[in-house]
Amino acid sequence: MPHDHHHGEHEAIITEDEAGNIEAQIIVDALQDVLIAKGLLTALEVTGAIAKLESPGIHLGAKVIAKAWTDPAYHARLLADGRAAIQELDISVTEASIIVVENTPQVHNLVTCTLCSCYPRSILGQPPSWYISKAYRARSVREPRKVLAEFGLDLPEDTQLIVHDSNADMRYLVLPEAPADLQTRSIADLEALISRDHLIGVTRAVT
Amino acid sequence: MQDDKGPRGYHDVGGDAAGTIPIVDLPWLHWEKQVEAIRGLLGDGTRRIVSLDEVRRGFESFGVEKYNSLSFYRRRLEAMTDILIEKGVVSHAELDQAIAQGKAKWAEFDPKA
């Protein structure tokens, strides 16, 4: 049975309780067994596919961003063809196309998928639960500044806000502005500053 | 004068009023990964048995109550099984039988059963 993960006036995220999780595990195992019996896949393929799903993560996004900050030619290639530039770093990308949208002092970018949960999964892994929530999907296109404020970002009115609804074949990454002390930092330091919230656009400053 | 924007799916929530964002990060469970893994394999270049587009159609058409009451990955699992049954890749009976066998195995190991 599902139950609500609910706090005050939060729009609930539906999660499974223990019985629901067990039931889902039983069902997916049953489905897998039937598919294996039909020769449509093997158990080894499934464990391999799970391992592949687990390997991407924010560290890969951080690698891309830190390189863009420290290598102007790479920065340009990243904006011109995100997928190709990301693959240069030996990061495999399964999405058809990656568009990298750049924050500037005048512009802030926010990414959403109102219809479901489209997200650059092959680079960053799974999206956070809140990104998939009805509240985010519904409000991120209608009142994005209020949404940002809930994440602690009060965007000045004279900063342009561009919201990207990734409804079709493109997937998006936000390239945040580099920190002021960029020149004094190592690549590893820079990578450590970049969070998933930066890459989606619910936070802005990198410090 | 009223604009008719055409049919609107219950999943098409952009612009709706909604409460505060539940800023939580829930763990990604093994069965959830397994759902995605299987879907990916079934849709890959060597198989092309069920696509992500078909899975989306699945959860967009299994009804608003089901959509609103299931967790995200459970929706994907339900939609995927619906489409596999629709396309005749697996049958209800085969799946039900496998599920019944699975439940029996769990019951053997479950001290509360």
Added chain:
Amino acid sequence: MKRFSDGDCVKVLALGKEGHVRIPHYVRNQIGHIAGYCGTYLNPEDLAVGNTSGQAVDLYRVAFEQRQLWPNQPIPKHDMLVIEIYDHWLAPAQETSDAP
């Protein structure tokens, strides 16, 4: 030969299609500008019913002023919404004059 170029004024049609479409309700009948060309892709409306041999379709990024999408809200005039729209959902449009 693609129909639209960057900067072209376009309207998103309300095609009245049942079933799986990827054009959200909130942009239908809205007027925006072409903000980029994505290439050609198989139509998700075909793919959703297992038809993989349909014609590939031009996909564009279309930019809208947020204040036009949500009238009577205090939205800064430079705030934009950009979304991907398939060619068959677009028609050329006239520029609309700015609301006061």
